[in-house]
Amino acid sequence: MRSMKILVVCGAGASSTFVAARLERAARASGLALAASAQPLASFADTIRGADAVLLGSHLPDGADTVRAVAGGHGVPVAVLPSDIARDRDGSRALALVQDML
Numbered sequence: 001m002r003s004m005k006i007l008v009v010c011g012a013g014a015s016s017t018f019v020a021a022r023l024e025r026a027a028r029a030s031g032l033a034l035a036a037s038a039q040p041l042a043s044f045a046d047t048i049r050g051a052d053a054v055l056l057g058s059h060l061p062d063g064a065d066t067v068r069a070v071a072g073g074h075g076v077p078v079a080v081l082p083s084d085i086a087r088d089r090d091g092s093r094a095l096a097l098v099q100d101m102l
Contacts, residue, residue: 003033004057008081009044009055009067016040019055020080022091023098030095045070048053052076053101055094076102 010016016038027034039047041063044054049094054071056064058081071078079097088094 003035004052004098004102005050006034006036006046006053006055007047007051008036008040008055008057008094009039009041009060009063011041011060015086016055017087019088019091021096022088023055023094024091026091026095029090032095034095034098041067048074048076052099053099054078055067056080058085064066 007069008016008020008023020038021037023036023089024034031102037047041060044067051074052074054067055080056067079101083093083098085094
């Protein structure tokens with residue numbers, strides 16, 4: 001089974017690192033093959049190829065249209081993370097978002 005590729009996009013890639021790590025942990029606990037990587041908004045377009053989904057930081061409303069346009073060009077769905085995603089310590093909420101998208 002191919003591992004799902006999930007991009008977690010934020011301004012500089014810092015907060016998305018925590019979300020990506022927790023998402024991977026939750027996926028493993030659920031028996032899912034998933035690779036999540038943190039991507040800064042400025043360079044996410046370089047890594048979109050082969051992605052299955054994009055999770056976008058809620059603090060990037062100005063970048064949402066660009067992210068959706070680039071991801072849409074590759075047939076990749078985009079979901080905006082809730083503003084309180086930092087409270088998702090076990091990654092289950094982020095995983096539920098991915099599962100709903102796919």
